[in-house]
Amino acid sequence: MASRASVTIEHVAQAAGVSRQTVSRVINKGPNVKPEVRERVEAAIAALGYVPNLSARRMGGGKSYLILAVNDRQRTIENWRAGRGNDWVDQMLHGGITECEKHGYHLIFELIDTDPATAPRQLSNAIAALRPDGVILTPPHSDNEELPVLLAERGIPCARIGRRPGTQFIDVFMDEEEAAAEITARLIALGHMRLAFIAGSPEYGNSTKRLAGFSRALAASGLGEAAGCVAKGNFRFADAAQEIERLLTRADPPTALIAENDEMAFAAMHVADRLGLEVPQQLSIASFEDTPGVRFSVPPLTAIRQPTAEMIAAACSQLIAASAGGPAHGSIKLPYRLVERATTGPAPAPAKRKTG
Amino acid sequence: MASRASVTIEHVAQAAGVSRQTVSRVINKGPNVKPEVRERVEAAIAALGYVPNLSARRMGGGKSYLILAVNDRQRTIENWRAGRGNDWVDQMLHGGITECEKHGYHLIFELIDTDPATAPRQLSNAIAALRPDGVILTPPHSDNEELPVLLAERGIPCARIGRRPGTQFIDVFMDEEEAAAEITARLIALGHMRLAFIAGSPEYGNSTKRLAGFSRALAASGLGEAAGCVAKGNFRFADAAQEIERLLTRADPPTALIAENDEMAFAAMHVADRLGLEVPQQLSIASFEDTPGVRFSVPPLTAIRQPTAEMIAAACSQLIAASAGGPAHGSIKLPYRLVERATTGPAPAPAKRKTG
DNA sequence: CTGAAAGCGCTTACAG
DNA sequence: CTGAAAGCGCTTACAG
Numbered sequence A, B: 001m002a003s004r005a006s007v008t009i010e011h012v013a014q015a016a017g018v019s020r021q022t023v024s025r026v027i028n029k030g031p032n033v034k035p036e037v038r039e040r041v042e043a044a045i046a047a048l049g050y051v052p053n054l055s056a057r058r059m060g061g062g063k064s065y066l067i068l069a070v071n072d073r074q075r076t077i078e079n080w081r082a083g084r085g086n087d088w089v090d091q092m093l094h095g096g097i098t099e100c101e102k103h104g105y106h107l108i109f110e111l112i113d114t115d116p117a118t119a120p121r122q123l124s125n126a127i128a129a130l131r132p133d134g135v136i137l138t139p140p141h142s143d144n145e146e147l148p149v150l151l152a153e154r155g156i157p158c159a160r161i162g163r164r165p166g167t168q169f170i171d172v173f174m175d176e177e178e179a180a181a182e183i184t185a186r187l188i189a190l191g192h193m194r195l196a197f198i199a200g201s202p203e204y205g206n207s208t209k210r211l212a213g214f215s216r217a218l219a220a221s222g223l224g225e226a227a228g229c230v231a232k233g234n235f236r237f238a239d240a241a242q243e244i245e246r247l248l249t250r251a252d253p254p255t256a257l258i259a260e261n262d263e264m265a266f267a268a269m270h271v272a273d274r275l276g277l278e279v280p281q282q283l284s285i286a287s288f289e290d291t292p293g294v295r296f297s298v299p300p301l302t303a304i305r306q307p308t309a310e311m312i313a314a315a316c317s318q319l320i321a322a323s324a325g326g327p328a329h330g331s332i333k334l335p336y337r338l339v340e341r342a343t344t345g346p347a348p349a350p351a352k353r354k355t356g
Numbered sequence C, D: 001c002t003g004a005a006a007g008c009g010c011t012t013a014c015a016g
Helices: A009-016 A020-027 A035-048 A054-059 A073-081 A087-102 A119-130 A146-153 A176-189 A205-221 A237-248 A262-274 A308-323 B009-016 B020-027 B035-048 B054-059 B073-081 B087-102 B119-130 B146-153 B176-189 B205-221 B237-248 B262-275 B308-323
Strands: A066-072 A106-112 A134-137 A158-161 A170-173 A195-199 A228-232 A256-259 A284-289 A302-305 A330-333 A337-339 B066-072 B106-112 B134-137 B158-161 B170-173 B195-199 B228-232 B256-259 B284-289 B302-305 B330-333 B337-339
Touching: A009 A020, A009 A035, A020 A035, A054 B054, A066 A073, A066 A087, A066 A119, A066 A308, A073 A106, A073 B087, A087 A106, A087 A308, A087 B073, A087 B087, A087 B106, A106 A119, A106 B087, A106 B106, A119 A146, A134 A146, A134 A308, A146 A158, A158 A308, A170 A308, A176 A195, A176 A205, A176 A256, A176 A284, A176 A337, A195 A205, A195 A237, A195 A262, A205 A228, A228 A237, A237 A256, A237 A262, A256 A262, A262 A284, A308 A330, B009 B020, B009 B035, B020 B035, B066 B073, B066 B087, B066 B119, B066 B308, B073 B106, B087 B106, B087 B308, B106 B119, B119 B146, B134 B146, B134 B308, B146 B158, B158 B308, B170 B308, B176 B195, B176 B205, B176 B256, B176 B284, B176 B302, B176 B337, B195 B205, B195 B237, B195 B262, B205 B228, B228 B237, B237 B256, B237 B262, B256 B262, B262 B284, B308 B330
Parallel strands: A066 A106, A066 A134, A134 A158, A158 A170, A170 A330, A195 A228, A195 A256, A256 A284, A284 A302, B066 B106, B066 B134, B134 B158, B158 B170, B170 B330, B195 B228, B195 B256, B256 B284, B284 B302
Antiparallel strands: A302 A337, B302 B337
16 A cells, blocks of 8 residues: 555665665565565565665666667657658667566667767766666667767666677677578579669668678679669658669669668659559569558568567667676677568569570 | 766866855756856856766755656557557657657656556556656546546646546647547538448547547538448457448448548558459548558558647646646647548449439 | 665755 | 755665
8 A cells, every 4th residue: 555655665664674774685686685584575565565766776876777778869850750650669669668677677768869979978968867777779879989988988788789799789680681682582583683772871881781782692693793783762752762763764674672661662662653563563672671551551562570679678688687797798689580572573574585 | 078987066066166056056047046156157067068867866856857658558569569560659759759858858658557457556656666757648548537646646747648628637639529520521521421430449538539520520411420330440450341341341331431540441441442442432531540651551541640749749848847836737739630642532423312 | 694874966945 | 145954765885
């Protein structure tokens, strides 16, 4: 029965007939408490509905029970403003909140400027105010070399998402290059001989990795790099549409497109429609992202599903372990999934083929 | 130049040659500080890169600079698990984080069980741990009568989203009934004489209000309530599809459908496609929700756009004002927007019409 | 295995 | 207009 005024550790101590420190040991699962005393304390906690005040715990020198997850401000806000949504953010919360809850932790999601010149100060301010037990850096912040150092100096463990493993921090990632190579190889296996990669922003390190996978698969197939071309999108519908239209209307157009995000893949579908190209009969389209809407598109989009929630969950659990004395470095590779829906299929029969 | 070890109010006080309390007055924008002293302190703060520790502020008896936003656990997690996403959550963050940032606040998003029996205890635990300066309750928690009382007992201001204004708390809402009436009237104006409302869950108070608007518009048009029918969906694609198919295959099928969320509207589009009904030529479809994907559907969906981000932003700003001594009650009505895209149009010509 | 003491970094009354 | 004191609710060494 929680009383009106908040119940403190002192109330529990009195109710259980022990000192504050003993109660503290019990709630922190410390050693050196006689089982019967522990039970008495736990009974008092339950009876009083006691929940420790996190601010006080922090002030006393303990943990803050807070994980700070940091996202890129510009892109996030731009997506919000445009009504485009941020499924990535939703997925982060999914993994982060679910995992944090399990350990009695709370997730705080914040936005930090992309600009490498202002990011350190902003992060610095956030951790000074919040004193989180760990920080999660997502792209492109995970590619900023200064941020993890700043965190390390202050003794705050840090996890980077979508970053190739280093040795000093906790790196959680999926194999972007392999994913790009797999979808490329799959399209080649379907008979496509001219493929295009619609790139997002080079600011995101993933672009580089995916592009490498695209090239690798092309080379490995024997088709050679000449079979592939790269269009520079910027993750946005309109600009991508323009680039794609240029690609599809040229002399020897690609028969398969790989877009770095769903929005650009949708742009491809609209352009295809305008040009009278049937998907997937005349043009195959695949994406990296797999936001909720893709299942409802007509036809439903083939896409690489990134394990976003799983990566954030893994980051949280590592960070929590680190702040409990575990290692503050390591690397975790999580599997992606290639979800083949209806926008990819066999290449159209060539007008004229030389080889038998 | 922030030093390695964290800089405290004491460091600032020494650097400025004043006492801690004076620094405290400056950072809290308190009165009674000579302009020149204030400037000196501000200079020291800037020079040292001082940012107050929120835990300490809270412990000292000040504000926590935390707003807790609470969402329904079951539905949120179900959406996450199913890969459906939660645009609502993303929108909340949009409004909440942007507004909180402006005031030096931080938003914490948490999940609380829908079950009215366990919700109070869970909320109670969260506020005992976090001690937020304000709490935002979203549907269906905003319809729980116990929660705001519990909060009030602990002196925490509370904002309810999507709730008809009471007089005791901060209620932020849009006129759901009016929105339903407007879209209904619009469809009637387009010549539709048989309309159906695909309802979500009655657990969400909005359903009731929207249904009332639907009925009201029907009555006001002279068509009468007999012209409208209600199908019970549960916000889910599959179940809605079944209900909708039943509706559309009966003797005198509706020519216009209003779904309570986008997913059910998409279900309607799929059923229409299967039944060979052209949208909007033979069937008009409208939705309440307007998630990002609807602009990319084929054809793009007509929908009521809820001011979710704006409601959460308004809630935050009211809550922050309340915790600074402002009123902890009031009501804010925010405008919705009917976005007519391509799924609604004139009613199909009737097989036989009696009136001229 | 348990408790008395000190202190974390602030803020709120309370003096002057 | 400014400062000395007390205290918020915990935890960490440190004794016993």
